Amino acid sequence: MLPxxxxxxxxxxxxxMIDNADVDDTxxxxxxxxxxxxxxxADVPVAISAVSSETLENSGTSDIRELNQVAPxxxxxxxxxxxxxxxxxxxxxxxxxxxxxxSSVAVFVDGVYRSRSGNALSELGPLDRIEILRGxxxxxxxxxxxxxxxxxxxxxxxxxxxxxxxxxxxxxxxIRIEGGVNAPLGETLAARIDGVWFQRDGFYNDVVNDTDxxxxxxxxxxxxxxxxPSEDLSFRLVGDYSKKDEACCAATFVQPEVAPLAxxxxxxxxxxxxxxxxxxxxxxxxxxxxxxxxxxxxxxxxTQSTYDRDIYVTEGRSYAGExxxxxxxxxxxxxxxxxxxxxxxxxxxxxxxxxxxxxxxQVDILYRAPGDNAGxxxxxxxxxxxxLNGEAFGDRLDWLxxxxxANEKLETRDNLRFGEDYGRFVNCxxxxxxxxxxxxxxxxxxxxxxxxxxxxxxxxxxxxxxxPLVLAGLDNLALVSDVGGTGDQYNQTxxxxxxxxxxxxxxxxxxxxxxxxxxxSETKDFDATFSNDNDICPTNRALVSPLLAxxxxxxxxxxxALSCQGNSTSELDGVSIADSRDEDEFTGTAILSYKxxxxxxxxxxxxxxxxxxxFNLDRxxxxxxxxxxxxNIDPATLQFDEETVDAYEIGMKYSNRQWSxxxxxxxxxxxxxxxxxxxxxxxxxxxxxxxxxxxxxxxxDASATTGACDAGDVTPGVVxxxxxxxxxxxxxxxxxxxxxxxxxxxxYADNLVGSDEGAPLDPALRLLPGDNLSNAPAxxxxxxxxxxxxxxxxxxxxxxxxxxxxxGDYNTGSxxxxxxxxxxxxxxxxxxGLTNIADRFAIEGWVQNAFxxxxxQVAFxxxxxxxxxxxxxxxxxxxxxxxxxxxxx
Numbered sequence: 046m047l048p049x050x051x052x053x054x055x056x057x058x059x060x061x062m063i064d065n066a067d068v069d070d071t072x073x074x075x076x077x078x079x080x081x082x083x084x085x086x087a088d089v090p091v092a093i094s095a096v097s098s099e100t101l102e103n104s105g106t107s108d109i110r111e112l113n114q115v116a117p118x119x120x121x122x123x124x125x126x127x128x129x130x131x132x133x134x135x136x137x138x139x140x141x142x143x144x145x146x147x148s149s150v151a152v153f154v155d156g157v158y159r160s161r162s163g164n165a166l167s168e169l170g171p172l173d174r175i176e177i178l179r180g181x182x183x184x185x186x187x188x189x190x191x192x193x194x195x196x197x198x199x200x201x202x203x204x205x206x207x208x209x210x211x212x213x214x215x216x217x218x219x220i221r222i223e224g225g226v227n228a229p230l231g232e233t234l235a236a237r238i239d240g241v242w243f244q245r246d247g248f249y250n251d252v253v254n255d256t257d258x259x260x261x262x263x264x265x266x267x268x269x270x271x272x273x274p275s276e277d278l279s280f281r282l283v284g285d286y287s288k289k290d291e292a293c294c295a296a297t298f299v300q301p302e303v304a305p306l307a308x309x310x311x312x313x314x315x316x317x318x319x320x321x322x323x324x325x326x327x328x329x330x331x332x333x334x335x336x337x338x339x340x341x342x343x344x345x346x347x348t349q350s351t352y353d354r355d356i357y358v359t360e361g362r363s364y365a366g367e368x369x370x371x372x373x374x375x376x377x378x379x380x381x382x383x384x385x386x387x388x389x390x391x392x393x394x395x396x397x398x399x400x401x402x403x404x405x406x407q408v409d410i411l412y413r414a415p416g417d418n419a420g421x422x423x424x425x426x427x428x429x430x431x432x433l434n435g436e437a438f439g440d441r442l443d444w445l446x447x448x449x450x451a452n453e454k455l456e457t458r459d460n461l462r463f464g465e466d467y468g469r470f471v472n473c474x475x476x477x478x479x480x481x482x483x484x485x486x487x488x489x490x491x492x493x494x495x496x497x498x499x500x501x502x503x504x505x506x507x508x509x510x511x512x513p514l515v516l517a518g519l520d521n522l523a524l525v526s527d528v529g530g531t532g533d534q535y536n537q538t539x540x541x542x543x544x545x546x547x548x549x550x551x552x553x554x555x556x557x558x559x560x561x562x563x564x565x566s567e568t569k570d571f572d573a574t575f576s577n578d579n580d581i582c583p584t585n586r587a588l589v590s591p592l593l594a595x596x597x598x599x600x601x602x603x604x605x606a607l608s609c610q611g612n613s614t615s616e617l618d619g620v621s622i623a624d625s626r627d628e629d630e631f632t633g634t635a636i637l638s639y640k641x642x643x644x645x646x647x648x649x650x651x652x653x654x655x656x657x658x659x660f661n662l663d664r665x666x667x668x669x670x671x672x673x674x675x676x677n678i679d680p681a682t683l684q685f686d687e688e689t690v691d692a693y694e695i696g697m698k699y700s701n702r703q704w705s706x707x708x709x710x711x712x713x714x715x716x717x718x719x720x721x722x723x724x725x726x727x728x729x730x731x732x733x734x735x736x737x738x739x740x741x742x743x744x745x746d747a748s749a750t751t752g753a754c755d756a757g758d759v760t761p762g763v764v765x766x767x768x769x770x771x772x773x774x775x776x777x778x779x780x781x782x783x784x785x786x787x788x789x790x791x792x793y794a795d796n797l798v799g800s801d802e803g804a805p806l807d808p809a810l811r812l813l814p815g816d817n818l819s820n821a822p823a824x825x826x827x828x829x830x831x832x833x834x835x836x837x838x839x840x841x842x843x844x845x846x847x848x849x850x851x852x853g854d855y856n857t858g859s860x861x862x863x864x865x866x867x868x869x870x871x872x873x874x875x876x877x878g879l880t881n882i883a884d885r886f887a888i889e890g891w892v893q894n895a896f897x898x899x900x901x902q903v904a905f906x907x908x909x910x911x912x913x914x915x916x917x918x919x920x921x922x923x924x925x926x927x928x929x930x931x932x933x934x
Contacts, residue, residue, distance in 0.1 A: 087700035090559065090638035090648035092179040092709045092769065094118070098172050098200070103831065103846040103876050105893055106172075107243075109152065109165045109195060114850050114874055116177050117787040117825045118769055119195075122902040123166055124919050127293050128368065128397040128422060130163035134179050134193035135713065135765045136791030136821030140859045143721050143728055144422045144457055145537065145662040149688075151182065151190035154197045155283055157374045157391035158188045160424040160453055162195075164370060164395050167287050168241040168265040171200040171209075171225060179769070180692045180711065181654020183632045184547045184561025186430050186447050191656040191690045191715070201281065202235040202271040203227055208934050215927025219245035219261070233274045241265045248923060249295040249354050252343070253407060258295040258356065258364050264288060277380035286371040292364040295356045296405045298327045299864060299904050299916040303351045307864035307916055315862050315906075315914045316747075316812060326864060326915045332481045333915065336473040339486025340408045340466055351918060352899040358402040359409040359464065366399035366415065384435035395424040404908045405917045409464030411908055418460040418532045425454040443549040451541040457662050462529035463579070463613070471607040472523050478603065489523045490516075511597055518589045518604040521581050528579040529613045535573045535662045542566045547634075559636035559650075565629070567687075571660045571680070572623040582614035582670075593671070602671045609670035611727050616675040617664065624680035628687050630655045647697045656719065658687040665727035685730050686717045686801065691761075706772040714761040717801055722859035723905055724809040731810065733762035734801055735794030744797045744806045744814050754796070754803035762798075763818065765791040779842075781831045791821040812861040819861060820903070822869075824853035833880070840884055846876040857904045857918075864916050865904035872898050878929075887931040897924035 086095055094116050096106075104114050109132065110121045120138070123130040129142040132150035139149045139162075148162040159165050176196040183189035210224040225239035242264040247257030267285040299307045307326050308319035324330025327347040329338070338344060346357040372393030379386040400415030413419040434445035473491040476483050485493030492499065499507040499516065506512035545563040552558055585608040592601035632655045638648035660683045667673065667682055696709035717732040736744075736754035743752025767789040774782045795815040799806045806813070817823070829848035836843050851871045858865030873896055878889030901918040 087644075087698050087705060088646065090557070090636050090646065090650065090696070092694060092696065092711070094177040094179070094771070096175045096177075098174060100829075101172050101175065103844070104829075104848055104874060105876070105891060107168055107241075109162070109169075109197075112175065112177070112195070114848050114872065115827060115829070117785045117827045117850070118179050118789070119177055120820060120825075121162070122820065123163065123294065124903050124905075125294055125296075125401065126163075126366070126397070126399045126420065127166045127289075127291075128161070128163045128399070130166040132162040132195060133820060134177070135711065135767070135787070135789045136818050137192040137713070137715070137763070137765055138820070139719065140721050140819065142723075143662060143730065144455060145535075145659045146685075146719055146721055146730065147657055147659065149190060149192035149656060149719075150195060151188045151193075152195045152197070153187055155199055155281075155374060156187070156196075156376060156389040156430065157372070157393065158426070158428050158451065159393070160395060160426050160455070164424070165195070165197070167289060167368070167370060168243060168263060169197060169199070170223070170239045170241055170265050170267050173198040173200050179709075180694065180713065181632070181652045181690050183543075183563040183565070183654060184545050184634050185445070186432050186545065187449060188428075188451060188541070189543065189563065189565055189632060189655050191654040191688050199267065199283070200237075200239070202237040202269050204229045204232075204235045209932065211929055211931050213927055213929040215245070215925055217246040217248070217925065219243075219925065219927060234270065234272050236268070236270045238266070238268045240267075247292060248920070249297075249356050251295070252345075252355050252357055253360050254358065254363070256292070258292045260291055262290045279378050281376045282373070283375075284371075284373040287369070289366075289368040291366060291368075293366060293399065294919055295358075295364060296905075296917040296919050297349075297351050297354065297356060298347060298907070299901075299918050300327055300351045301325050303899075303901065303918070304864045304866045304904065304916070306866060310863065313914075315864075318863050331915065332477045332484070333474070336470065336477070336484065336486050336491075337406055337408050339473075339484075340470060342407045346407065351901075352920065354920065354923075356405075357407045358405065359407055359412065362402035362409070362412050363400045363415050364402070366397065366419070368395075368397040370395045384433050387430075387432040387434075389428075389430040391426075391428045393424070393426045395422075395426075397422050403461065404464070406907070408470060409466040410470055411461065411467065412464050413459070413461055416460070418458040420461070421456075421458040423454075423456045427452045441551045443551070445547045447545050449541070449543040449545070451539070453537075453539040453541075455535075455537040455539070457535045459533045460530050461611075461613075462527060462531075463525050463610075465526045468523040468525035468581075471525070471610075472519055474607065475519065475522075475600070475603050479600070490519055491523075492519075508597060508600075511592055511595065514589055514592060515597065515600060515604070518585050518601070518608075521585050521588065522604055522608050525579065525581045525608060528581065529577060531576040531578055533573065533575050533577070533664060535660075536571070537660060537662070538570045539657075539659075540568045541657070555640045557636075557638045559634065559638070561635075562631065562633040564631055565655065567628040567630075567657045568625065569657070569659055570623075570625045571683070572621060573662075573664075573680075574621040575617040575619070575664060577613055577615050577618045579609070579613045580615040582609035583616050585609075586614075605671045609673065611663075611665040612667050612670050612673055613664075614670075614673070614675075620675060620678070622678055622680040624660070624684070626658060626660075626684060628657060630687065630689070644701050645697065645699045647695075649695045650693070652692045652694075654690040654692065656688040658685050658717075658719075660684055661728070661730040663728050663730075666730065685719055686732050688715060688717050688719045688732070690715045703776065704772065704774045707770070709769045711768070712766040713764065715763040715765075716761045718763040720810070720859060722810065723908075724860065729807055729809060731799045731807055732801065733793065733806075733810075733813070734798050734803075735760040735762045736796040736798050736803065738796070740796045740798075745811045747808045747811070749805060749808050752798065752805040754798045756801070756803050759798065759801050759803050760794065762794050763791070764794070765789055765821075767823075779833045779835070781829075783827075783829045785828070786824070786826045788824055789821065790823055791818045792816065793818065809860060816861055817855065819856050819859045819865075822853040822855040824851075826851040836879070840881050842880045844876060844878045844880050844889060847873065848875075849873045852900075857901055858906075858916075860906075862906070862914070862916075864914075867901055867904075870898050870900045871896075885933045887929075889929045889931075890926070891929060892924065892926040894922060894924045899923075
């Protein structure tokens with residue numbers, strides 16, 4: 046398959062064309078503002094993809110996830126909550142459901158930073174274009190980022206009266222209505238208002254609660270005003286409000302049909318590769334499945350195909366959630382004569398809550414009740430950007446200087462609680478560890494008649510003199526039911542101030558040197574207050590802690606750990622902690638570009654990027670629940686360090702009237718790479734680095750104390766290197782084809798440590814050394830074909846559009862456990878119809894995922910099912926199709 050380049054097809058207005066002396070009326074001029082100035086895309090010596098409004102419309106792009114089809118280096122996915130959507134470029138992105146981590150790929154809408162990339166997983170309304178910059182960013186303005194940037198530009202007001210309306214109906218009873226009006230309010234003022242409403246049934250069928258999940262119920266309203274009192278001055282004011290009231294996100298059990306290695310490993314060790322023919326993890330050959338079945342799990346959940354999309358969750362539990370996102374921004378552009386001033390001011394508020402049956406099973410183990418505290422996150426963000434650019438020294442210097450300020454207030458609240466079946470379930474986990482033959486899931490203590498063989502009623506006590514303590518601990522553990530968080534609250538205030546400059550020196554008419562520098566100062570203040578009613582934890586801690594110094598330490602530690610999982614304990618009730626961190630970082634870029642002929646440019650560049658450190662907003666990171674002591678809480682244990690990257694590129698771009706191509710080779714070296722992974726019990730946030738010396742397997746064993754590295758030998762922990770090819774071809778006026786391919790070898794170093802001081806890697810990450818990152822396929826290709834033939838002499842046109850994305854094999858789990866692999870797959874979209882009917886109407890039929898390709902976004906450890914793991918998966922969307930009718934006036 047020939048892959049597609051996400052090359053822009055933005056056709057400039059006749060008066061705005063750039064370097065168009067050799068361009069005829071049919072040649073599209075690709076204009077971008079990626080370097081803070083309007084430039085022809087072919088003249089920008091950076092790796093950038095730009096997508097026009099026409100391409101976005103044809104590909105069905107309504108949020109940033111659909112950009113996967115048009116940008117081979119980009120992958121956008123969502124997991125347990127759409128607020129946690131993650132964007133990756135060249136295999137690099139921020140993983141996991143933790144708002145304390147900023148996005149490696151920054152997202153901007155009309156120049157205003159969105160606090161997390163998941164905030165853009167909503168309706169975008171009519172767009173002008175989208176620019177995707179690959180590699181670290183920071184010297185051109187806005188928020189710095191370590192992996193790349195997505196800049197979304199919405200359609201602006203115009204000084205011509207007009208309007209439009211779209212109506213779409215599709216399968217799953219999808220109804221989407223979009224419309225807008227644009228009106229001049231005088232010679233210097235124009236305004237427009239656009240709205241979108243979208244409703245659709247869910248892709249999952251909740252058999253137990255007779256409802257559907259992963260539905261759509263959302264709307265967007267955006268109003269704008271454009272004031273242009275003169276050719277030198279313009280001001281654009283934008284206000285928008287969007288809301289979602291949806292149930293998200295369900296998951297199904299992973300079967301070997303999806304991931305052949307989703308099988309029981311020797312010794313039930315998930316870090317050991319399963320042997321051929323071993324039982325499936327979702328089979329009764331896995332003892333934990335028998336426990337779930339004994340506690341009421343419908344067996345169909347384990348026997349159906351992963352992609353049947355029937356889910357069997359706890360009765361009464363809900364995935365209902367609510368999201369509000371709104372804000373206002375103003376952009377001033379003022380030609381001062383010798384320089385151009387740009388000011389972008391924005392204020393945004395974002396609120397999201399999401400209930401969940403968090404264990405994704407019919408057994409009531411873990412849940413969040415829908416409401417204001419259900420995994421709630423609130424962002425209040427103010428940003429101000431100033432840029433001044435101009436020319437000097439007889440146009441030999443194209444200079445830009447600027448400043449950026451951001452104030453972000455983040456509040457998260459959580460009511461994660463143990464379910465009514467938690468105590469019995471975890472007791473069974475411990476019984477399996479002692480002797481699976483003793484299992485009696487129907488009994489409160491999971492022992493039933495076997496208890497007599499343990500307590501000494503029949504024979505000698507199983508644990509000697511400690512038997513009464515052990516059994517009392519198990520009895521207490523069985524009482525853990527519907528307890529846990531009642532409203533933990535985390536607050537983080539971040540202040541980011543930066544000054545930057547980006548200068549293009551025209552050494553000759555064909556040779557340019559670009560130099561950019563940024564200084565960033567980042568301060569984060571953090572505090573948290575905990576609310577918890579789990580009093581079984583301190584009871585069992587006091588009861589069995591004396592056994593931690595005996596040969597029964599493992600069993601005693603298991604009782605305490607499961608009683609206090611995630612540091613859920615009433616010992617924390619009412620406790621508050623606070624901390625702060627400061628960072629100062631210089632980043633920059635240097636680019637040398639040369640045009641041997643007018644149509645060809647070659648360049649080489651170096652960039653240094655940075656992403657701020659922060660706080661793990663999860664109480665489980667406060668310490669090991671077995672040894673946790675509330676009197677010795679150190680909030681510094683929640684901190685993780687800033688991530689930096691050194692990036693190198695060489696590339697070439699060629700463009701003429703009918704075709705264009707680009708080729709880029711890159712290498713990116715990440716230090717203190719911020720990894721967030723769920724190990725089945727808690728979320729781990731760790732900085733990943735490499736070590737120059739051989740750790741002799743110390744980073745690949747089950748010990749948390751082996752595998753240290755001398756600080757002087759610490760090296761980058763993640764390297765992404767490869768090449769990108771992009772091309773477009775327009776052999777005739779009505780035909781356009783695009784091709785592109787990305788090869789990114791994105792890997793961890795062979796020897797890994799967990800900090801820049803050389804601390805050992807967490808044992809839960811011991812499969813990472815030397816392997817590829819999760820969700821980082823080595824090969825991705827995209828391709829598209831567009832044909833818009835003239836029909837008759839009335840101006841009516843036909844439309845035939847097809848695009849496809851091929852993705853190579855990759856592991857979807859951030860811990861890279863066996864059984865989370867995803868085989869290569871192809872997704873094809875298409876659109877066919879008639880446009881410009883009577884100069885104002887269009888009718889189109891469309892299909893997304895035309896061949897109903899099944900694939901997973903992420904496979905993860907089913908919560909609390911360790912150590913006899915099962916995996917669950919968030920599935921990608923199935924085939925959708927429908928008809929859209931459009932009208933313009």
